[in-house]
Amino acid sequence: MHAVSRARLFAVVAAVGIMPAGMAPAEDAFQSFKQMDSTAKMPKLNAFTPTVGRQAPVAREVTLNAKLTADGQPMQTGLTWRVFSPQPGPDGKLPLVASSEGGGAHFQLTPGAYFVNVAFGRAGVTKRLDVPADGEFVPQALVLDAGGFVLNAVAGTDQRIPDSKLRFSIYSAEVREDGERGLVMANVKPNTIVRLNAGTYHVVSEYGEVNASVRADIQVEAGKLTEATLQHRAAQITLKLVSQAGGEAVADTAWSVLTAGGDVVAESLSAFTTMVLAEGDYTAVARNKDKIYQREFPVQSGHNSDVEVLMKDQQPVAGVDSD
Structure with a gap:
């Protein structure tokens, strides 16, 4: 034992x-x-505590509003809000976290940093937004510094132009190194409210499809809507080939319109053709079968008219091939 x-x-x-x-x-x-x-030294238990059970950060309510000017009232409509994460995604773009449309916006965001963008038409501003984990969060106000304008145009002194024949393009006022201006908006219809950041813009108005265009620099003031009417020195012309004055237009006629310098500005294939031309002197050339007819005519600003080319006025036309 x-x-x-x-x-x-x-x-x-x-x-x-x-x-x-x-x-x-x-x-x-x-x-x-x-x-x-x-x-003996033992590992601390909390070093192996799994993260799955940890409580996620509590989202906080974020209130945003926008004003046209610093001393203006918060806007109630027409705004588009977008909130982005500051960390680029796999495609290199900032991921969209939240969005809203209307007036002021209310978002539920977890504490952290964001970029918030508010757009009012073509006007907009982007701001960094920091959402704290605790403490009071004051509603944020973004100042757009924006206004707008409404565009229209007349022919002559006051002749109304049909909306279907009128369009505008808006460019930046600054000319780039290549001599061009940056396009802001294209094919803007008349009487449309265009919202833009405050500044000067270069506007091009086109009447018809040929050569009637005018340009102007227009100032946009923050918080104001500007109405601008441009004046075209042009008119609408209808060309007809007729056997006698006041007669019916002859079918299967090809048209060319030349400036006083001999440059072709328009061509058409129709019994009669309608076009808008800038003020000046022109020559109408009509081809029908194997014959060519011509007539010189003036265009006066704001005076729409019919131009008849008589078949008895057959003449050889210099520089125009009859084949």
């Missing part, structure tokens, strides 16, 4: 790395084991 106890005690002592000098009492060996166990 005593021999067995000694063997077991030696096994315990060897396990703790203590070589007995003779044979120590059993309680000394167990005391050494107890001391080693108490000094």
Whole structure:
């Protein structure tokens, strides 16, 4: 019995790395084991705590509004809001986080940094937005510094131009190094409210499809709507090939219209053709079957008229191939 106890005690002592000098009492060996166990370093439990159960940041309500001018009233309609993350996505673009349309906007956003853009037509502004995790969050106001204009045009002094024959293009006032201006908007219809950031814009008005166009620089003032009417020096002309004055237009007629300098400005294939021409002197050339007819005519600003080319006025036309 005593021999067995000694063997077991030696096994315990060897396990703790203590070589007995003779044979120590059993309680000394167990005391050494107890001391080693108490000094062993164990990993902290929180170092292995999984993140799955952590509470996500609480979203906060963010209120945004926009004004045309710094001292203006918040706008109630016509706004488009977009909120972007500042970190680009895989495509290199800033991801859209939230959007809204109307007047002021209300978003639920988690604390962090964002970019917010508000657009009013072609006017817009972008601002960095920081949403705090705690504390009071004051509603944010963005100033657009924007206004607008309404465009129209007349022929002559006051002749109304049909909307279907009138269009506008809007360019930046600055001329680039290549001599061109940056296009802001194209094919703007008359009497349309165009919303833009405050500044000067270069407007081109085109009446018809040929050569009647005018240009003007127009100022947009923040918080104001400007009405601008441009004046065209042009008129609408209807060409007809007739066998006698006041007669019916002859079918299968090809038309060319030349300036006083001989440049072709318009061509058409019709019994009679209608076009808008800038003020000046022109020559109408009519081709019917194997014959050519011509007539010189003036265009007076604001005076629409019919131009009849008589078949009896057959003449050779210089520079025009009759084939």
